Amino acid sequence: ILNVEQSPQSLHVQEGDSTNFTCSFPSSNFYALHWYRWETAKSPEALFVMTLNGDEKKKGRISATLNTKEGYSYLYIKGSQPEDSATYLCAFEGSARQLTFGSGTQLTVLP
Amino acid sequence: EAGVAQSPRYKIIEKRQSVAFWCNPISGHATLYWYQQILGQGPKLLIQFQNNGVVDDSQLPKDRFSAERLKGVDSTLKIQPAKLEDSAVYLCASSQFNEQFFGPGTRLTVL
Numbered sequence: 001i002l003n004v005e006q007s008p009q010s011l012h013v014q015e016g017d018s019t020n021f022t023c024s025f026p027s028s029n030f031y032a033l034h035w036y037r038w039e040t041a042k043s044p045e046a047l048f049v050m051t052l053n054g055d056e057k058k059k060g061r062i063s064a065t066l067n068t069k070e071g072y073s074y075l076y077i078k079g080s081q082p083e084d085s086a087t088y089l090c091a092f093e094g095s096a097r098q099l100t101f102g103s104g105t106q107l108t109v110l111p
Numbered sequence: 112e113a114g115v116a117q118s119p120r121y122k123i124i125e126k127r128q129s130v131a132f133w134c135n136p137i138s139g140h141a142t143l144y145w146y147q148q149i150l151g152q153g154p155k156l157l158i159q160f161q162n163n164g165v166v167d168d169s170q171l172p173k174d175r176f177s178a179e180r181l182k183g184v185d186s187t188l189k190i191q192p193a194k195l196e197d198s199a200v201y202l203c204a205s206s207q208f209n210e211q212f213f214g215p216g217t218r219l220t221v222l
Contacts, residue, residue: 004153032209036213041120041215042215043114043115043212043213043214043215043216044154044202044213045213046210046211046212049209049210089153089154091153098156098159098167099154099156099211100153100156101153101154101155102153103151103152103153104153
């Protein structure tokens, strides 16, 4: 059984604060690491797919880094806005090419 | 491009009743997935189809769950009879190559 862990489980920040979350995953049989954003009552939306050790990806105020040797990825949000409130899921894709999800980090940005 | 469609969006049933969920994937996507997301956990893969064939159903509780994708397009997931622990969001996803696109899910409550 693959173990994908995310921390923290939930987070409340003030508008304008910067924040980050962690995803840890197995360092063997790695193919890709996915980050999704899931707003209530909507479809999970893909943020990043990361495949190479040392990868850094950025989309607007959101960025992510990847360390496949030690098995972790960080997601950063700079200057959080209320519309960033969502659950952020990471998913490990191994050599079997299936996704194993973490339990998510629930972010609430207070105005 | 239309996204993955799912219906119903919400369903409340009593234990021992039956329920069915429907998924229409993105046009042209050969691979279709059903996931179960229990509150506080990450989505868990139940079954994966490639066209109308099953690729992996190892985590599908086959004594009560069934799924089909008869013409390689739409899919239905059925639970018969439902148990309290089946309360969850059921997500459908489809993919053509690497990236999975998710529908909004069906939230099932079993009383």
